[in-house]
Amino acid sequence: MKSALRNALLCFLFLLARPALADDGFGVIMGTVMDANAFALVEGVVVTATSPSLMGEQTVVTDENGFYWIPQLPSGAYTLRFEAQGYKPMARELYVRINTTYRFNVELSQESLGECIEIPGRSASVPLSANRIRAGQSSSSASSRSNYSPPPPPSPYLLSQMSGRYGSGAAVETPRYDTSDKAFLEMYFQGYGVNPTVETEEERFSTFSVDVDTASYSLTRGYLDRGVFPDESAVRVEEFVNFFDYGYESGPDVPFAVHVEGFPSPSRPGYHVLHVGLKAREIPAAQRKPSHLIFTIDISGSMADANKLTVVKQALRMLVDALDERDRVSIVVYGSSARLVLPPTSVLHRDVLLGAIDGLQVDGATNVQAGLDLAYSLAASHLLEGGINRVILCSDGVANNGVTNADGIWARVKDYAERGITLSTVGFGMGHYNDVLMERLSHVGEGNYAYVDRLEEAHRIFVQNLTGTLQVVAKDVKVQLEFDPRAIARYRMVGYENRILAKAQFADDSVDAGEVGSGHTVTAIYEVKLRGEAAVEDFATLRLRYKAPEGGSSREVVKVLPSRVLRPSYASAAPPTRLSYVAAAFAEKLRASYWMRPLTWEQLISLHEGVGEPLRGRADVAELGSLIRRAASLDRRKDRFEQLAPVRTMDFDRVPRIE
Structure with missing residues (x-):
């Protein structure tokens, strides 16, 4: 009853x-x-x-x-x-x-x-008022209101019902593309090469900026779901590895927990795979800071394609359900020009938010500069002191009007990031997609970059990982491994090619690096060649440098890596370590890495099957196996590779050294 x-x-x-x-x-x-x-x-x-x-x-x-x-x-x-x-x-x-x-x-x-x-012409020097004004009250005397109590968690729902709940009409189907279609071919990526093997006697320090982006994995999945082998330049190994949850535990009293394990490489005789995992401290959802999210939405003609604006609208409806009374949402759209669709509005007015979302329609060319200018102006005039101020760009990345490349707005985006207004980018759609612009903008804007190829991915970004996506717990995070030349003869970092830093940049607080959100994990894979003649207790030292979200001087964490973390075989390593290697090896195969040529698709499938329970039964891990099989069936490069000279073990040691 x-x-x-x-x-x-x-x-x-x-x-x-x-x-x-x-x-x-x-x-x-x-x-x-x-x-x-x-x-x-x-x-x-x-x-x-x-x-x-x-x-x-x-x-x-x-x-x-x-x-x-x-x-x-x-x-x-x-x-x-x-x-x-x-x-x-x-x-x-x-x-x-x-x-x-x-x-x-x-x-x-x-x-x-x-x-x-007009908002585009608003001067940053104009005095700003509070969020609300009562009629008859001067703007200078207006006061803001804020009374928050933690809300209950969002009601659960089935992923299979997402399309019906969050869309208007039937679910969006994944279209199959004619690979000769001009729109599909006009996908813009930038390759960063493949890291070489380095002699520790020449350079024992490996330094990089962390990366928690996942766009490359879901974008590649979008290719494979359409029966198309991905562009090699679209594959970034670290984003494959960091897509998966490895179940790291985080200590409540430390900013980062470190997890390290290694095992003999299945693809490179004489080398070990080294798995280095970091997990940031977790902040409970109820303690997340209030936020002002300015969604900047591309409504240009290219967004009319399948799985673009329609999925954007469905994703935003999900987000409205995941936010609570602490949060405000604004919506800016841009086509040939930019305009304000929704001023800062409390999530309590869900009907208003959804009405604005549902009313979005395709119109005009693509002036991303105008959209960002308007969004940043709005964010600056409604800066939430002590809260989260985030511009979220939803686009296919195409820019054909105004400033059409990331360099043109780099200084402006960077300046706002330093003032506490960060930028995240979320990509949508296949055909006329500009991965280069979207990735670069997120890096400069001190946010993150994700790609939505399906509604489940939108749910993962905007609902499951909401606190981690919004609440930054550390900024300018850099990692440096110092390999002991007595224990390690050579090493190679797998991925992070566009995040590599010089040794001296590690301690230089003026050098920007990646941001990490609540509970976010960062995993890096190395290949290392041990010196068999020397028994050294510790083979490397890991240093992690970061700033508080508010900035200031950097802090440093140091952890010695003991040789006991190196296991005797792939099978003896923990399932999460095995999974990270399979994800990295998959990306290496897709981008035709020289170092992965000895590993066949059949062997990679076998390694995936050997990940072990309970991980192999997890939905995302099972899907990884399906994607590997699909890629193997679509790979038409086999004939080209078979014509190359066989790979000899000795070739691995005859590689360029880093200058």
């Missing part, structure tokens, strides 16, 4: 919480009212709707979030009038149709001011 009453109550509350859906036989007008100068929500504005279709008029007053809602309007021509003490009245006309919702956001100018100020 209690269950039935509870379900009935939930259904009733759900119906009450749907003002974004027009009542049957009527139309709805809704929106927000902003102060054009302070760019703050205005409470107490009288909104009056008049029409020959109405008996009289309908009047409502904006609430504390500047929100108004006028339901049950018959079809016809309407005049909306907005009036508030201290502001110039405004009137607008529109035509209302039944079963349709109209989102009408306005900005009111104060009596002593001129016309509304």
Whole structure:
């Protein structure tokens, strides 16, 4: 009985919480009212709707979030009038149709001011007001409001129902592409080569900036799901390795926990695989900082393709469900120019957010610079002190108007990152995709880069990993391994080619490096050749350098790596270590790494099967096996490789040295 009453109550509350859906036989007008100068929500504005279709008029007053809602309007021509003490009245006309919702956001100018100020031209020196203003109150005296209590966790739901819940209409199917299609061929990637083997007597230090991006893995999966072998330049080994959860434990009293293990290499005789894993401390979801997320959405013509804007909208609907009353969301869109769709709006107004998301439509060319300029201006004017200020760019990365490459806006993005406004990029779609731009922008903006090839991936980024995605716990994180030449003759770092740092940069606090979120893990794979004649207790020293999220001087963690972590065989290593090697080897095979030529696809499949339980039964690990088999069946490079001279063991030692 209690269950039935509870379900009935939930259904009733759900119906009450749907003002974004027009009542049957009527139309709805809704929106927000902003102060054009302070760019703050205005409470107490009288909104009056008049029409020959109405008996009289309908009047409502904006609430504390500047929100108004006028339901049950018959079809016809309407005049909306907005009036508030201290502001110039405004009137607008529109035509209302039944079963349709109209989102009408306005900005009111104060009596002593001129016309509304356009956001793109707003000066950073203009005094900023609080988030909300009561009508009749000056912007300078407005005060912000904040009272937060941790909400319950989001209600669970099945991934198989995502399309129905978060989309409008049927689920988006993964299309198969004609590989000769021009759009599909115009995918822009940049290869960074493959790291060489290094003599420790020449250089015993290996230094790199951490990377928690995962875009390369899901982008490659998008290729393979379409029956296409990926571009070799699209494959970044570290993003394959870091896609998977290795179950690292994190200590509550340390900023990073270190996990190291090794075993003889299955593909390179005489070498060991070294797995180095780091896990940042975890912050409970209830303790996450409040956030202001400015979604900057590409609505240009290229986003009309399958699995682009449609999936963006579905992903954003997921995010709205995962956020809570601590959070505000703004939406900026850009095509040929940029415009504001939704000013900073509390997640408590879920209906307003979803209405704005559902109303997104494709339009224009691609001026990413205009979109980011507007987003950053909005973020700066509503800077959440002590909170998370994040611009999230959702795009296929194509830029054909304004500044069309990452270098053109590098200084601006970097400057805002230093002021606490970070940038994350989320890629969507196949065909006309610019991986280079999306990756570079996220690196400069001190955020992260992900790629959404399916709704499950959107759920992983925006729901499962929400706190880790938003809450940075360490910035400018660098890792340095110092190999003892008495124990290690040679080494090679597998991946991280575009994250390599010089030895001297490790201690240089002016050098930017990667950011790590709550509970994020960073895993690196090395190949090392032991000196058999020397029995050394410790073979390397690991140093980790990082800054607090607020900046300041770096702190350092030092850990000695003992020889006892090296296992006698692949089978004797822990399942997570084996999984990391399979992920790395898969990426190496895809990008035709010289060092992986001896390992056949059949052997890689066997290694995957030997990962061991319980990991091999996990959905993402099982999918990895399926992707390996698919890649093996699609690989048409075999004939080219078979024509090359056989690889000899001695070839591995005759490689370039790092200068």
